[in-house]
Amino acid sequence: MKLQLALDELPLDDALALAESVRDYVDIIEIGTPFVIARGMDAVRRFRERFPEKEILSDEKIMDGGYFESQLAFNAGADYVTALGVTDILTVKACLRAAQESGKQLVIDMICVDDLPSRIAELEAAGVKNLAVHTGADQQAAGRQPIEDLKVMKKHARHATISVAGGINSRTIHHYVEQQPDVIIVGSAITKADDPVQEARLIKTAMQGASHA
Numbered sequence: 001m002k003l004q005l006a007l008d009e010l011p012l013d014d015a016l017a018l019a020e021s022v023r024d025y026v027d028i029i030e031i032g033t034p035f036v037i038a039r040g041m042d043a044v045r046r047f048r049e050r051f052p053e054k055e056i057l058s059d060e061k062i063m064d065g066g067y068f069e070s071q072l073a074f075n076a077g078a079d080y081v082t083a084l085g086v087t088d089i090l091t092v093k094a095c096l097r098a099a100q101e102s103g104k105q106l107v108i109d110m111i112c113v114d115d116l117p118s119r120i121a122e123l124e125a126a127g128v129k130n131l132a133v134h135t136g137a138d139q140q141a142a143g144r145q146p147i148e149d150l151k152v153m154k155k156h157a158r159h160a161t162i163s164v165a166g167g168i169n170s171r172t173i174h175h176y177v178e179q180q181p182d183v184i185i186v187g188s189a190i191t192k193a194d195d196p197v198q199e200a201r202l203i204k205t206a207m208q209g210a211s212h213a
């Protein structure tokens with residue numbers, strides 16, 4: 001089980017310093033969507049250079065122009081790019097083509113997908129290998145959490161790896177660990193913590209405890 005650190009709202013230098021401070025606990029560094037909008041692929045390049053041993057994910061949430069936008073991420077050094085599960089299957093296939101040509105990976109973010117079981121089946125049939133359950137920040141503000149969608153995903157995904165995101169923190173991590181996703185994504189719980197290192201350590205420890213159980 002991997003821990004993915006989502007860097008969404010920090011300035012570049014602060015994000016680099018934060019990632020450095022929790023380096024020991026993080027497997028994948030996500031250049032979050034607001035970060036991509038603010039700093040573009042320069043942010044991906046900077047993290048690629050600074051963290052050569054980590055996997056880097058460019059959270060572009062691609063909705064159109066799948067081939068070109070995926071190539072931007074992969075050419076900048078990302079190991080993963082994200083596209084939206086609600087987009088046209090043609091866009092998904094274009095992202096997959098770019099990923100295959102680069103030897104990199106596509107993750108489909110299932111935020112706002114209404115019929116998860118049907119879409120999971122369609123995406124897996126198209127060749128998608130990584131699916132992410134996601135309750136967005138605005139949905140979280142309305143009291144939603146990703147745990148029920150994660151259970152649906154675990155039941156219906158046949159081959160894909162499963163990530164989960166949406167307000168997960170050291171107090172709720174055990175609910176997610178119990179479901180055994182492949183990747184747990186944590187953003188604000190770490191980046192906005194009074195003590196980000198302690199929060200990352202608690203989360204990683206909970207994940208490792210489950211792996212060894």
Ligand SMILES: O=C(CO)[C@H](O)[C@H](O)COP(=O)(O)O
Pocket residue numbers: 006007008030032033059134135136137165166167168185186187188189
């Ligand atoms: O993709 C995202 C926002 O679109 C976030 O990176 C993801 O939801 C994780 O952040 P948080 O733990 O703060 O919810």
